[in-house]
Amino acid sequence: MIIAQNISKDFNGIQAVKDISFQVKEGQTLVLLGTSGCGKTTTLKILNRLIEPSSGAVRINGEDIFSLKPEMLRRSIGYVSQNSGLFPHYTVAENIAIVPKLLGWDQKKIRQRSEDLLRQLKLSVTEYAGKYPDELSGGEKQRVALARALASDPPVLLMDEPFGALDPITRAAVQKEFLELPELKSKTIVLVTHDVQEAFALGDQICLMDKGGIMQTGTPKELIFGPENEFSRNFFSHQRLQLELSALKFKDIWKELPDAKRGSEASLESAQSLWEGMELLAENNQEMLSVINADTDSVKEITIQTIQSVYLEIKRNR
């Protein structure tokens, strides 16, 4: 649980962050979204005290971060930056071992842990452990950077544009991997991005920022369907359809969907978005797909037409 209260930061009289407050519940992901220069990265770096705020309070899991030594604080917070920040003179294994070493783990435990992480990230231990960062591709570097951030199993993870330097294809692949990584599901994460789709894909909550202040905070659905101001409305306007479909989950429209025939195999889960459903339908060139709701153990049917009509219904009602 992260609680930030009224934090501000001046750089030589220029206010980069203005009186910002937010909360991230345990195991949730908060996305700080905004154009460059909006103060989102500054806000993120205040959380692990890479930047000291001019005023405000931050508590992580109940502890005031300013009462700790910065080094000690940071060892309990994972950090992934845009350019991986891997040590070029350390191997992959040595890079992953940095924080555990600082924490004084023994060699065996460190090795087990890094091998485990590499496996989770689908990097072969024999092939990658001894490599140096300049021998890795961009996607591999970011995966190693994530492994390094997770090495000591910190409860909190900060990510600064973690996919920002990747090409669109690698980016989609690495993003997907991150989403599926079991370790990440239990982490409290604050992620900075300027990419709206990324924010919608990864964020439980999104803080939309502009000029150092928060314009609106809420779930993706709240932001896209209930903009509180002109800025929020305009921010999403040019890719509205896709974002709206991404924000809507099947479980949100569960009642509107027809039951599936008995025995049909489900290829989607109810927590996935309408957009994902449309993509899968188009990808497989199918008329119809089944969606399963694990909570109620029911299966429903979707087609392009049902998605379209439900979507239009919702739009009309708002």
Place this chain on the structure above:
Amino acid sequence: MSEQLNLWQFMLQQSDKLLDQTIAHIGLTCVSLVIAVAIGLPLGIWIAERKRTAWVVLGIAGILQTIPSIALLGFMIPLLGIGALPAIAALFLYALLPVIRNTYTGITGVDPAVTESAAAMGMSKWQILLNVQLPLAMPVILAGIRTATVINVGVATLAAYIAAGGLGEFIFGGIALNNTNMILAGAIPAALLAILLDFLLSLFQKARLKRMRKVAVILPVLLILFSSFYIIPYAKEKILAGFTPEFMGREDGSLGLKSKYKLNIPTVVISDAVMYKAAFERKLDVISGYSTDGRLKAYDLVTLKDDKTIFPPYYAAPLVRQDVLAKYPQLQPALDLLSGVINDSVMTELNYRVDYEKQLPEKVALDFMLAKGLYKKPQSGSEGGVIRLGSKIFAEQYILINIYKMLIEGNTNLKVVTRTGLGGTKICFDALTNNEIDMYPEYTGTGLLVILKPDKKTLDPIIADRNKVFDFVRKKFSDQYQLSWLKPIGFNNAYALMMRRAQAQSLNIKTISDLKNYLSNENHQH
């Protein structure tokens, strides 16, 4: 082929000296380097976080770098005297800039994303410096140390000028004595040393980034090891002699003192530029001066009588290319106007005004010409031709060529250009024979012993007689080099051993034999 063989023989024959000089050279280079790294590295790290201070520190180090090395050595004398200490101090100052600058560049060049992620993972400032910044900056820092090393091997040759030893003793001795083997015996090891040290350091630099952590440990250990070769040769002597590199290798110098006088005196090698002052400041007791040097008067030194005549006469006279004399018949009468005009005391006085009172040689020359009534306004125009005057680098030669310039331009239609500062005898003489200058003032003794180098049988009957020496060199130079010695100017700037007047009087030393006796008595007592 025979040249190579001779060089090899020379190096073998002088292997003791060569080894001493090489060790001193390595020592000077490494000691100064160790100090430069010990100070430059932390300084470079410190300024890497302070952009404004960095500008100032790098500026100062840069200015130090632009001071000519010989001048920097000169500045060191009043502060630190002569010997290894000022040499190391000067070398240290030279090595400082590349070390500081490359450390600064290396550290500030480390990718900020890497240092930021190091901080974000909870590394302390020191951990980041030692584990991230230094290893990543190490290739650049090592490049700086390599630069500093090569600079220092080169500049350390100049240490020979201030009695700090090193391979410069051979190099400058060789230049002064027209002895190619001696020059090469110093220059080749110095060059090899630069290449070797540079190569060793390059091995470190090429080591993979990962191993940089080890380099940071091994390198200082090696440097200190090298430095320890060098034990500063500073035993406190009762009487210490300082001789120029040239004097060290001459029969009418240190060699003759040993063979004819059996004089056995602790000796350091030093440049004549600082020798007199060092004697005055009691850093040296006996020096090999020139008898008309102005500083003799300035520093109250006395010459010891050469009672066994090992120093031949050194009468100065213009040495001119014969083709030039033939082409411009008006030249010789103009030059002869000075013949017999300047005696020893006049020359000493003129030198004194330049060396000690810091008057310009041009002004001293003009004053002299006016006083003697020799001055005439230059006959304008250069249609008559151009005469190129050369000079070695000391005051007397500067004064003489300024006088000759006025004589030539005032009495003929010829124009004069001067090429001053031709290092030593060999450089002047080579310039003359290679038709790069037309004349320069030379001394009969130098012509005899440095250029002609006759065997002992020829030498013995003529060496003490000024006329015989003059006739001999005039004939030989004409036959061998088509060069003419014109009439001598009058003064005799012979070599002489000198001491402080007060010390000479208190020890009752008047002649070189007195000095020898005093030294052997001293040795007896111990």
